[in-house]
Amino acid sequence: MAKCSTCSTLVNKNNPGLQCSKCKKWIHGKCASLSAEQLNVLFLTKSVEWQCKTCVGKTKPTRLSCILPDNEEEETYEAEETGTDRDTKMMLQEIKNEVQTTIRRELKREIQTVIREELQRSLQFFSDKIDDYEKTQKETTEKNCFNGQTTA
Template sequence: MPKCDNCDKLIAKKSTILECNTCSKTVHATQACTRLTSKQLAALRNTENLEWTCEVCRRETPRQRSFVIQEEEEEDDEELLLTQGTDSGSNAMKKLLSDISFEVKKAVKKEIGSVNEALSSCCQKMDGIMDTLATISGKIKELENKNTYLTNQNKHLELKIDAMEQYIGNLEQKQLNNTFEVAGVPEIKDENTEIILNTLATKLNIVKKEITTVKRLKGKNGKEGVIQVSFKQEEQVDQWIKAARKVTILAEDIVSCPDPATARTKIMIRRALSSANKTLLWQAKQKLKVTYKYIWFQGGRILVRKNDNDKPVIIRNLSDIDKMAVEHIVSR
């Protein structure tokens, strides 16, 4: 390892050294050994064509090619002077630095221009996107308003349809107010419904009068149809129904029944119901029989009552039944 010619200490391999371009003397590249400022050392380190001459050589050969770095009292004001016989080296370095600075500024300006163009294009596209979003938002708002309007219209129509269905159902039921049905009478060949009604009247101890029609209706789903009896006055229907509640009449009491099981069938007399009320009454019995003790038809309406002392509740449609069923589940 070489020794520093200034401090006479060994120079480590990884240490930075400074070599005199005249006598090849080596010293530590520090301010103490070179007697240069930090800026002068930085200039030597970063500039390839600058050379260092030790103090001995500068004194002995003042005209030899060398460099002199002027040092002022403050390091911020130091200037590096290059000399190679004349000041041409310093001027060349200044021109080179000026050219480099110009090219750098030119390149930066060009890049900034490209960036500005890209930003301008992005801004224009963003403006277009914002306009499109505004248009879409307006259309969405318009569709929402239409949907709200149509929803309200639909609810209004549903209410009107429900009211119309109830009105039609009431008209149909009103036409059956003076009619009752006889269920449980087996249908026989060549039967005479007038004779059957006369036998039934005798069993009930009722005087048959003001009857307009007696006919057997066609059964559904393989079941026997009921016998429908119509009167001039609704009061006659009430009279027959009340009498039937006091007496138990079997099928064998009315007609000849070869089948013992059919013979013991109980005859029932009930008010005639429209198809809508039949469905409503059946649904009420199916869904509310666990909750409500009484479910019946009276005065053209379906009524339910939980206990003997409770007030009857009117069922107008299937929605009422579903609501009552849900309320029962929630209250459990």
């Protein structure tokens, strides 16, 4: 005969109880704080495995809803970390861009100065050349005109 693990008296029809599906210990319905109705449901529903308080405390919850809140917290933490990481990267990128822009602007100004100076020198050179050319051209034209006039 089965004995109640809580009160150590017999479990029978007069004092009904049930067996823990884990430790196989018997317990009275009233000792397990189960109402007659709850006990009846457990008797009738074979698929429901009842566990005593000790075993329930040892067993980790297997329901997904019991694990989810932890996962969500971890995800939020990771997202925050990624967000900080992204901000740092963006800030570094901004600094990089700023430096590049400054360098480019300074370089451009320097290049422009060099170009301007070089251009002015070149222009002066070409200006002199043009003067020479025009002079030569004028002389040639005059000569041609003279030649043309004589030929025609």
